[in-house]
Amino acid sequence: MxxxxxxxxxxxxxxxxxxxxxxxxxxxxxxxxxxxxxxxxxxxxxxxxxxxxxxxxxxxxxxxxxxxxxxxxxxxxxxxxxxxxxxxxxxxxxxxxxxxxxxxxxxxxxxxxxxxxxxxxxxxxxxxxxxxxxxxxxHGQALLRSGAGSGDDIYVTGHLGNAAGGLAIVKGEVDADCTELVESYFSPVPRILLGQQLRNVASAVIDISDGFAADLGHLCKASGCGARVSLESIPVSEALKDLFGSEIAQSMAVKGGDDYELCFTVPTRNADVIAQLIRDQEVLVSHVGKIRPELDVEIIDAKGVRISGQSGYVHF
Amino acid sequence: MxxxxxxxxxxxxxxxxxxxxxxxxxxxxxxxxxxxxxxxxxxxxxxxxxxxxxxxxxxxxxxxxxxxxxxxxxxxxxxxxxxxxxxxxxxxxxxxxxxxxxxxxxxxxxxxxxxxxxxxxxxxxxxxxxxxxxxxxxHGQALLRSGAGSGDDIYVTGHLGNAAGGLAIVKGEVDADCTELVESYFSPVPRILLGQQLRNVASAVIDISDGFAADLGHLCKASGCGARVSLESIPVSEALKDLFGSEIAQSMAVKGGDDYELCFTVPTRNADVIAQLIRDQEVLVSHVGKIRPELDVEIIDAKGVRISGQSGYVHF
CATH class of the missing domain: 3.30.1330.10 (PurM-like, N-terminal domain)
Structure with missing residues (x-):
């Protein structure tokens, strides 16, 4: 042939x-x-x-x-x-x-x-x-990574770390049969409609492909600012916690790749618009932190201890 | 890194x-x-x-x-x-x-x-x-493969087969050091300007990547017609003839891939326009045959014998 x-x-x-x-x-x-x-x-x-x-x-x-x-x-x-x-x-x-x-x-x-x-x-x-x-x-409505400003709220869609959990199952690193996680890895659902609804609402948007911490870092770098995120507020699925325990599941949500969820920032003047938009969404949208002028991404756990963000997958 | x-x-x-x-x-x-x-x-x-x-x-x-x-x-x-x-x-x-x-x-x-x-x-x-x-x-001026009509003249740019000759040298199949041929293979020159000049002049255009006979066949198939080409009129470089002899050089011009020259058809009503355009060109443009209603591509040598066209490179 x-x-x-x-x-x-x-x-x-x-x-x-x-x-x-x-x-x-x-x-x-x-x-x-x-x-x-x-x-x-x-x-x-x-x-x-x-x-x-x-x-x-x-x-x-x-x-x-x-x-x-x-x-x-x-x-x-x-x-x-x-x-x-x-x-x-x-x-x-x-x-x-x-x-x-x-x-x-x-x-x-x-x-x-x-x-x-x-x-x-x-x-x-x-x-x-x-x-x-x-x-x-x-014209002029493309959502860039570079628009975030100090004080903007940071949101993410979906449950983070699910794709990393699915990959661990697929690779046989854990012995489990969890369709939810495997599907997150095999069939990511792009947030096309939400992306369009964020035009004129969000100040900056990036998709989470290298891992939440790494991609929020890319957004902050492009915007010339930093971020402060509460670890507890990062959405982690019950399936991921059941399989790996809360601590490892949180770490996968912070560092794991391939989620293809959106991470976006919204100026406080659009708080009402985003609140309504989130209520109307079928997809989970979570508030996870705030943009700040200091240049680094700080992730803080429940005890106030700083967790260092890790960068994503490195090819070479 | x-x-x-x-x-x-x-x-x-x-x-x-x-x-x-x-x-x-x-x-x-x-x-x-x-x-x-x-x-x-x-x-x-x-x-x-x-x-x-x-x-x-x-x-x-x-x-x-x-x-x-x-x-x-x-x-x-x-x-x-x-x-x-x-x-x-x-x-x-x-x-x-x-x-x-x-x-x-x-x-x-x-x-x-x-x-x-x-x-x-x-x-x-x-x-x-x-x-x-x-x-x-x-708007509306893209040059398709599908516009050729019976009686249209067929032209090609450049010297065909040079890239195939260059490849034979690169692969060590012949022992020669011919920059002209090797360059044709390593650095094809796309005919961007001529392509733009052919808008509203040519009836159909294709680039020669799979070999002249194969690509003229694609053009004819898309246009629902056939072609009759004189083998002698297909432009073959002196370098290719010197290295391989006339007969093999002609065969390489007909079947060899990677030339990235243009093959195009022009209705007779545009004969004057194309004649002037060819005179103004820096690149060689040769008349090689005519489009005809019979569906196959016929290549005729100097003795009137029909040479069968061969299809190009097959991956699978």
């Missing part, structure tokens, strides 16, 4: 979802797409590699859920609406079952997020998935 | 070239860019993998020249102006000399083609480069 047949069988036909702005889809030298007047384009790219970002022999649906979830999470953190993506897939060999699982799940996600596939590339090599994702934001 | 330091040292600072439309560059969750009213976005992605698309132990400047050249060639084939790109780089290990060579050459190309780097990703794994490239075309 040559790559043109694979592309046609698993990608062009099953992933035929399109939108009005896609004037030319996959198949020409480039796709051609319109960007509506008054909108700006948000662009990000992310590669997931076997044995680094997902386990060896992971099923196709798991790989694509993680890859697309991670990329969509970047759009969420800009307050952007999904616009389209390209997919560069590298496979060690042809496998119908793997490709079927990958493209069936991809088709579900494409429809759910209204995210047309604009083009792609297929080559032979170590299993990896590179997605280039694009979103739209109204 | 962690990946943030590598990104900062080799990519964010040296590749600082920006344009007015880049509102937020690399460093946030996404880049943010404006698309001018009346223009459409052309999007394509291409992965190059060590030992498949470039030789093992190739220098960084060679790898980036081939990767960016191949991607820019897709923009050329749409008649698009470069707009921006993202870069997903996977490296087996940290090497200052390789990364310096890669980023120095990247910086040259970025400035030459006015192509800002919008973001990227760095991970550890088998050496590969995935570029997602974007270009702009005025």
């Amino acid at each position: 040559d790559e043109f047949e694979i592309i046609s069988r698993y990608f062009v036909e099953p992933i035929g979802y399109s939108r009005e702005h896609v004037l030319v889809g996959p198949g020409d030298d480039c796709a051609v797409a319109k960007v509506p007047d008054g909108f700006e384009l948000c662009v990000s790219t992310d590669t997931l590699i076997e044995d680094v970002h997902f386990p060896k022999d992971a099923a196709g649906d798991v790989v694509v859920s993680r890859a697309l979830g991670a990329n969509l999470s970047d759009l969420a953190a800009m307050g952007a609406e999904p616009y389209g993506f390209t997919l560069a897939l590298t496979l060690p060999s042809y496998s119908d079952s793997w490709l079927s699982s990958f493209s069936t799940r991809l088709n579900e996600l494409v429809k759910h997020y209204k995210l047309p596939l604009l083009g792609g590339n297929l080559a032979r090599g170590q299993l990896s998935v590179t997605i280039n994702i694009m979103g739209l934001v109204p | 962690d990946e943030f330091e590598i990104i900062s040292r080799y990519f964010v600072e040296p590749i600082g070239y920006s344009r007015e439309h880049v509102l937020v560059g690399p460093g946030d969750d996404c880049a943010v860019a404006k698309v001018p009213d009346g223009f459409e976005l052309c999007v394509s992605t291409d992965t190059l993998i060590e030992d498949v698309h470039f030789p093992k132990d190739a220098a960084g400047d060679v790898v980036v020249s081939r990767a960016l050249g191949a991607n820019l060639s897709d923009l050329a084939a749409m008649g698009a102006e470069p707009y921006g790109f993202t870069l997903a780089l996977t490296l087996p290990s940290y090497s200052d000399s390789w990364l310096s060579s890669f980023s120095t050459r990247l910086n040259e190309l970025v400035k030459h083609y006015k192509l800002p780097l919008l973001g990227g990703n760095l991970a550890r794994g088998q050496l590969s480069v995935t570029i997602n490239i974007m270009g702009l075309v005025p």
Whole structure:
């Protein structure tokens, strides 16, 4: 089977979802797409590699859920609406079952997020998935990391550390069968709608991919400020506490990667707006601390003892 | 050295070239860019993998020249102006000399083609480069593969087969030292300006990446027609003939991949326009045949014998 047949069988036909702005889809030298007047384009790219970002022999649906979830999470953190993506897939060999699982799940996600596939590339090599994702934001409304100011409140979505707990299960480091945690790792849910609702409300937004402490550190660095966070207020799931105990669970919530939740700051003048927005949300939103002028990120436990934040995963 | 330091040292600072439309560059969750009213976005992605698309132990400047050249060639084939790109780089290990060579050459190309780097990703794994490239075309003027009509003249740019000759030298299949051929393979020159000049002139355009016969076949298939080409009229360089003899050189011109030249069709009503355009070009443009209603691509040698076209590289 040559790559043109694979592309046609698993990608062009099953992933035929399109939108009005896609004037030319996959198949020409480039796709051609319109960007509506008054909108700006948000662009990000992310590669997931076997044995680094997902386990060896992971099923196709798991790989694509993680890859697309991670990329969509970047759009969420800009307050952007999904616009389209390209997919560069590298496979060690042809496998119908793997490709079927990958493209069936991809088709579900494409429809759910209204995210047309604009083009792609297929080559032979170590299993990896590179997605280039694009979103739209109204002019001037992109949510950056750099807008936080002293006194702003800090919030996070969801339960942190669940993905790290799921990874520990998947790697066999703990002997447990907890769907909630494994799903958090395998199928992260990008906070696309909340991201859009935070436009003109939040002062800074980042998604939590490297770990809460590391990513809050990135937000603070970009904003030229620091943060003070109460360890007790960081949302930790019962499942994570049951499996690892409260102390380790809290540590995983602070340092664990791959959560793809949002961390955002809100000026006190928007306190009422955010309170209403949080009441209307289906997703958990927790207040965890305050931005302050001192440059470091301080995490304080119930006894007032300072816990040092750790940086995230290091590749080299 | 962690990946943030590598990104900062080799990519964010040296590749600082920006344009007015880049509102937020690399460093946030996404880049943010404006698309001018009346223009459409052309999007394509291409992965190059060590030992498949470039030789093992190739220098960084060679790898980036081939990767960016191949991607820019897709923009050329749409008649698009470069707009921006993202870069997903996977490296087996940290090497200052390789990364310096890669980023120095990247910086040259970025400035030459006015192509800002919008973001990227760095991970550890088998050496590969995935570029997602974007270009702009005025509304409705993208050059597709599907517009060719019976009677249209077929043209190609440059000397075909040179990259295949260069690859044979690089792989040590022939013992020669011919810079012209090796450069064609290592540093393809995308025909960006000519592509833009072909707007409203050519009826269909494709870039020659899989080999002339295969790519003309793709153009014909998309246009619902066929082609008749004279083998003698396919431009073959003296260097290629000297090294391989006329017959093998012609065969390489027909079937060899990686040329990144343009193949395009022009309706006879535009004969005067294209004649003038060809006279004004610095790049060689050759008339090689005609589009016809019969669906196959026929290549005829000087004796009137039909040479069968071969398809290009097959990955799986």
